[in-house]
Amino acid sequence: MSESDVERSHGMHVVHDGPRQAPPLLLVHGSGASGGTWKPMIPALAAHRHVIQVDLPGCGQSPPAASGRGGRGARRVGRPHRDGGAPGGRVGP
Known part of the structure; x- marks a missing residue:
């Protein structure tokens, strides 16, 4: 079972699950x-x-972005594991 906590960061709805000290x-x-x-x-x-x-922004529980400017004030959470998929595109290094 996971521990879950919800926050709003830079206007976006963010959900954290699992131990914060884990990768x-x-x-x-x-x-x-x-x-x-x-x-x-x-x-x-x-x-x-x-x-x-x-x-x-503009999806789920996040309101649309107020402007086209983003990425300011992002906080570092360590090097995340990356994986995923995109139709017609490549994800990852």
């Missing part, structure tokens, strides 16, 4: 979706990772 895993949803996309997988992932789910 971070950032989950970003696809176009037109929300962080809820990952819900069925969270218990297994949060058993060994600090799972961070975001609702990007």
Whole structure:
């Protein structure tokens, strides 16, 4: 079972699951979706990772961005594990 806590960061709805001292895993949803996309997988992932789910601006529980400027004041959470998929594109190094 995961411990979950919700916050709003830079206007975005952010959900943390699992132990904060575990290696971070950032989950970003696809176009037109929300962080809820990952819900069925969270218990297994949060058993060994600090799972961070975001609702990007204008999706899920995040309001639309106020302006086109972003990325200012981001906080470092360590080097997250990256994996994912994109239709017609490559994700990762």
